Amino acid sequence: MTLTSLTQLAPTITGEQLLASLTPPAQFAHASFDDYRPDVDYPSQQQAVDALRAFSAGAAEKKGGGFLGLGRRKKQDDPEQKPGIYLDGGFGVGKTHLLAALWHAASGRKLFGTFIEYTALVGALGYAKTVELLRGSSLICIDEFELDDPGDTMMMTRLITDLVGSGTRFAATSNTPPNALGEGRFAASDFLREIHAMSGNFTTLRIDGLDFxxxxxxxxxxxxxxxxxxxxxxxxxxxxxxxxxxxxxxxxxxxxxxxxxxxxxxxxxxxxxxxxxxxxxxxxxxxxxxxxxxxxxxxxxxxxxxxxxxxxxxxxxxxxxxxxxxxxxxxxxxxxxxxxxxxxxxxxx
CATH class of the missing domain: 3.40.50.300 (P-loop containing nucleotide triphosphate hydrolases)
Incomplete structure (x- = not known):
């Protein structure tokens, strides 16, 4: 069949295909920290690069059961000890580029996908099977982390919590900081405990700038x-x-x-x-x-x-x-x- 219209398409996709597709999109296939160009008018962009480099380097120092294996007790107020890093900022400031650069810099088994792809994976395979397949990943990158309904809120929070507990590190991007997810979209008060539990796993980096x-x-x-x-x-x-x-x-x-x-x-x-x-x-x-x-x-x-x-x-x-x-x-x-x-x-x- 010669494809002439998108309405000809009604594709199906398996959980295994979804899992195999969890890599950066083509335009970020070679993204690196070196080819990110910080806007000098917005110092937070260079600060984000430096923080992500440190986050990536910290993974290489991981030993034993600790997230960074630094041989000292984890402090609650020490941002380096958090297993997740969260890039918040307006659209077009390079968050996805930096997320992909982190993915490329990471070693071990690593995954990169949008929020909707991870929720679709759970939908296709079931929660327990998804956790089983993702467990053991060294880094999971989640682009466009936007919670549009309470069911997704609770599911993703549980998924992150379960995988963090087994040593997986997370990086995410969004236009909304993690403690504000759900505001203006649904009755967030019923889910504040879940939202805050999730945000506690992340160090938030604010990236300012103009839309590229x-x-x-x-x-x-x-x-x-x-x-x-x-x-x-x-x-x-x-x-x-x-x-x-x-x-x-x-x-x-x-x-x-x-x-x-x-x-x-x-x-x-x-x-x-x-x-x-x-x-x-x-x-x-x-x-x-x-x-x-x-x-x-x-x-x-x-x-x-x-x-x-x-x-x-x-x-x-x-x-x-x-x-x-x-x-x-x-x-x-x-x-x-x-x-x-x-x-x-x-x-x-």
Missing amino acids: RRRATSGEAVVTDGAGVAAAVDAARAAGRVATRDDFTVFVDHLATVHPSRYLLMVDGVDLIALDDVVQLHDQMQALRLVAFIDRAYDAELPIVASGTPLSAVFDEPMLNGGFRKKYLRSVSRMIALTAAPPTGDNPS
Whole structure:
């Protein structure tokens, strides 16, 4: 079957496939601390690099049952003793780059995935089997750590606690510090104990700075007309590349039929995504599914050509002012980048 539309795809994925996919995305396949470029106007960026280097070096010193094996009793107020490190900051400051650099610097068995990929792994294999498979990992990196429902809160907290107890170290990124997860999204008061128990395992590093993608592109996603969409698709296919073309509304409806953990298979092998007649969304579930898909398209560095409403305006004002504000703004940033010429240099995340 020749792939011409994303709505042709309804992929399935096994737990084993999910586990095998837990490595940094292609654009961070060679990320290192050395090629991260700190913005001199924001000292916290260099401080984060230094802290992550120290965290990585600490793993090499691990001995016996202690996390760092420094031959002294662990102090509660000693941040070096915590088994996790948490990168908090705005979108586009290089958090994912640094997380991938830490992964590359680590030795032993190591995993790298988004929050949704780990929850999908539990969904596919069950909690006990997931713990069994992940136990023994030296480092688990969790990108885009955002808790959108209380069930995920409790599950991920339990998973981290169980694996920390067996010696695994964690690193995570998010736009929200760990003691604030869930604020504005659900009744967090019922889950404060779980949230704080999880955050106690992490040293939080705040990374300030400007959004790299917005510095490198205009403030609006590039938009064309139907003829421009058709021309881009025809040119890609003439060059032997795989280009999909979908009506935006039909595509968004189709996303509801595919679990977000499978979106990575929807973009596999695709070279260009074309969307006709983009409209602004007013349904939050549709919007969150689009965010999850754009994350996978961004990881795959897939260019998007679109007509209708600019993709940067696809989320309505109530969404942009609600509890998922940071998630939507990050997605807008990524859609601006994907509809424009790819930026060069610096630290996209």
